[in-house]
Each structure stands twice: as C-alpha cells, then as structure tokens.
Amino acid sequence: MANVILKKLTKAYGKTEVLHGIDLDVKDGEFVVFVGPSGCGKSTTLRLLAGLEEVTSGEIYIGDNMVNNLEPKERNIAMVFQNYAIYPHMSVRKNIGFGLRTSKLSKADREKRIDEVAEILSMTDLLERRPSQLSGGQRQRVAIGRAMVRDPSVFLFDEPLSNLDAQLRTQMRLEIKKLHQDIGTTIIFVTHDQVEAMTLADRIVIMKDGHIQQVGTPNEVYQTPKNMFVAQFIGAPSMNMLAGQLDGDGIKLNQSVKILARPKSDTKDVSIGIRPNALRIAEEGDEVLFEGTVSIIEPLGAEALIYVNLGYAEVIATVHGYVHPKPGEKVKLTAVKEEIHFFDSHSGDAIY
Amino acid sequence: MSQTEIKASSATLDRAAPYAFKKTMKPSTIIRWTLLFMGGILMIMPIVYLLSTSFKWSHEIYNLQIIPDEPTLDNYSFVLEDGRFYNWFFNSLIVAVSTTVSAVIFDSLVGYTLCKFKFKGKTFVFIAILSTLMIPTEMLIIPWYTMAVEFGWINSYWGIMFPGMMTAFGTFLMKQFFESVPDEFLEAARIDGLNEFQIWWSVAMPMVTPALSALAIFIFLGNWTAFIWPLIVTNDPQLYTLPVGLTTFSVEQSVEWELIMTGAALATIPTLIVFLVFQRYIIRGVVMTGLKG
C-alpha cells in the first residue's frame, strides 16, 4: 500500500518534450484512471512511474520515497500490459510464479501464494495450462495474477482491456473493480476509453498533448468540465458546442437566434455546450432553445440519436427510441438551464 | 429458394469438385514437375556415387555403374579399423560442437544487445559486423593464419575453432529474430526483478528457439564440413578434422577413392542425426529465414 505523488514531471525523447509538467497526488488505495486520446502521454507517464523510462525532470514519490533513481524492481510496483506479456513457453502456474523468482519465499510458500492468487482470480483449474490454451480474457487474468502475486504497493495497468471484445471487456472491467475493492491496493489505470474511465475510477485524470486537463471524480468531470476538451471528451455522444457572441441579455448564436443567459465572461466570444441527453423535444409551454429539421436518425434501441440541422449549426439530441420524429420533420428542442455549459471560445475554459 | 434446394445444389458442387481438380494438371504443371525431378536427380547423383563407390573394389571405381559387380564391405572394415578415422572423427566432433555452442550463445547475445538496447555507436557496431559478411572467407584466411602463427595457435583445437566462435551471419539472424520478441515481455520481467542477463536467458531465448535450432544446424554443418581452414592451420595428422584427414587417404600411394568415399559416407552420419533430430526446426528455420541450408 502506498500513495503516489508526481511533481512537475516532464519527459523528452531527444528534443521533443512529450510530457510538460505533470502534477498529481494519488491517495493510498485510490483507483485513478488516466484517460485521453492516443498519443497524449498516458503510457509514458505510467512507464516513468514504473521506472521503464528515465525522468527528464521532476520527481516521483511512491509511499514517501523518491523513486526517480530506483530500478523498476526496487519500486514495489507491478504492471499489466495491453498485450498480456505472459510467456508462451510456460504454464499458467509458472507464469504467475514468475514474479516470485527473485523473492525470498520458500518453495512451499511460493506455491501457496500462487494458489491463493489463482483462487482470487478463479483460475485454479487452469494452473497447468499453457497460454495458447487460454482465451483472451483468461490470459489477461493470468497477467493480473502475475502482477498480484508479489503483493505490490501499486498496480499499473496500461490499457489492459483493449484487446478484448466488447462483452469480455465489460466483464473484466467489473472483475478489476471487484479486485480493487477486495485488495484495496492503489491502482493507476490507463485507457483511451472514457466509459472505462468513468466506470472504474475513483478519480479520473484527463490528459491531452502531455498536459493534464482536469482531475476529478467521474461526476465532477462530467458535470463540471473545466474546459471544452474535457466537456467533449467525456460522455458519448460528445457535447454539442455552439459558438456565439454575448449581446445584451443573452448569447447570439446567429442573426435571429439568441439564448437568454448571461454568464460572467471577460470576452464577447462565448460558446455554449449542451449534452445530447440534456436536450429534449419541447412541449407546449417549454422555452424553446433550438428549432431545426431532423436530418439523420441513429436508432440505439431504447433511445435514438437525432441530428438536427439548425441552419447555422447541427446538434445531436437523444430522444425516445420508440417515439421520435422522422427525417425531414421540424422539431423544437429544449433543455434545463442547469445543464447548459458556457465556455470562453478563445481559451476554451469553462465559465461558471 | 428453400433450404432443401440450397442443400441439393451444394451437394452437386461437392461431387463435381474432384473432376475440376484433375483438370488443373496443365502443361505448365507438368513442366514444373519435370524440372524439379531433374533437379532432384542432379542433387542425389553424387551421393549415390559416393555410396556406390564405397562398396567397390579399387579396380572397379572408374566403372560408372551404380550397382558394383562384386560389392564388398572391405573399405568399411579398413576405415573403421584404422585408428586415424576415430581420431579425426573425434576432432571434428569437438570442433563442430564447441563452435556451435559458442556461436549460438555469442551470436544471440550480441544480436539481442543490438536489437533491444540503445547505446552510442550501436549503428556503427552493427554495420561493422554486417560488413564482415561481405568479405569472402578466402580473403580472411591469410590474416587468420598470421594471427594463429603470432599467438602460437597452429596445431591446436583453438586454432581450428577461433574464426568460427562467433559469426556475423548468426548475429544478424538473431538480431532479426529478437525483433519479433515484444518489448513488453522484457519490461514485465524487468519489473519482476530479473537482471538483464536473466531476461535474455530465461525470457528472450526461449521465445526464439526455432531460430536458435536453425542457426545451430547451419553452424554445425558448416563446421563439420569445413575443409580449407582446418587444412591450413593444422599439419599434425593427430589434429586433422575428418574432411582434412580423409584426403590423406589419397596422398599416401595413389588416390584411393573408394576409401575416401567410405570415410565420407561415414562422415555424413552425424549430419544425418543432427538433421533428423532437428528436422522440424530446420524446415521451419529455412521457411522463416528464407535461407538455403
């Protein structure tokens, strides 16, 4: 068990800096998920933590020890990789026990520990098998077992579920969450999938281009995104974003359309953001926010997405899956005031 | 179309298939097989004559018929009763096994280092090693010889073996094969606390066993049949390798081809064993490397 602290962490490959000063405080026992588009530096951060890459500047603390100059094995961490890095020439038992090779446990204790781990992961029946005889999900479980066996103080996961099919991914996601509840070890988990991040994390770290954009609980990042990037990255489909100008008592979206709201902003250029599921079809007496023509419908079963052409922009709205307007129909949309977000169009920062 | 109709039509297709297959025996196929057959004959003829000659009396050897008129085992008993044969056989075995073990280990060690580590001058080292591939053995023999004389390695096992203890070809081959070992495996082991040598030996090496076997076979065969260098570096018959020793059957009075052929026939036995044992691997190895043995 240990907390993890990153202080002004930077990493450069040659002359290209890919991490530009990461500051983060991970509490003991916390499940933190790094999420961001591909290439934003998530893996690099994890590899710095693991000691697989050298820090360019900044400091890493694991459980109060500065670990910058420690070898990976001295950091008491374990890592699970995307491609399960389990050895094809060894049985499951040997694979799981591999992490104990350098430990001081007696042979009997080692076997006992392997059996314990196999028990937790319900793989006792599979111990004598070869990796080639396992399914993708089982292999990933072996990789997790290998990481668990040494009882590390921090687990690092680098997109461990990306190679699994959708159904298995959901199942393994649940298992990892349960595992965390059972053993309570600090976990730092990397993914590019915002759903994975939302469902797993105690706190989410959203990254872009080597910068942290926001750190917060799933609800915080969803409900009070700090900027346009976070607002549009978290949640699917993405938040609708419409550029406008402050004008008198509201925000002008075009010549004739004005949203009656007055955020405190220093600039005139303000964008409004509304999630598709915050929009609904206006009924008699509702204040109409948008008016337009339905262009495309994407049915999802219980719900449907309608793409509404407003003339000056297009918005997506989530509507009832059984009863909804048809393409070509005119619709009026409304939303609850609290679910409308405002952003500075130049800096992208949210205005609250 | 109903279900039954679909089934019926696919059944007729199945039955038609064997005929369709026979028709594909086109003239080009026949030519291809003929050429392959002729090639096969060409390859096998020397071996047939080698075996045939080893069963002939000396007066019969210039008679090119394959089945000898009076087959004899005399050549075999002569060679096998001659102590020199065992002596040379043993020398060859020592030399071939030692160089194979050494080259496989050092080639993969260097190949692994060049493949998986970043260090200054890596490209230079790699190019230097590769460029030695372009120098024919004949050109190296004089420097080797000077070196052997200088260090007093003439007439020693070490003298025969040293040029082959590590090979540029094997280094290159192993480097390429280690490319196929994902870094994640090595990193996982690094986190598990293995040192770099252990990672190489117990993680990377087991993942390239087909390449190792293929390399071992190439090197063993190469050293077992090596002739020029062992001939040059030894002049004590006690230290001759088999290929060198066999030629001395010919210099004593006249060229005794039947004895040379008998010795050569016996000399193929270890290579046959090596080949049979590693057959699966050598074929895989050749397929993978696209190399000819």
Ligand SMILES: Nc1ncnc2c1ncn2[C@@H]1O[C@H](COP(=O)(O)OP(=O)(O)O)[C@@H](O)[C@H]1O
């Ligand atoms: N070994 C390396 N050498 C040079 N650039 C690298 C290296 N590893 C990663 N990068 C670069 O660093 C950036 C971040 O990569 P990475 O951390 O792998 O992103 P991701 O968030 O997808 O995991 C990318 O632009 C990538 O090209």
Ligand SMILES: [Mg+2]
């Ligand atoms: Mg990555």
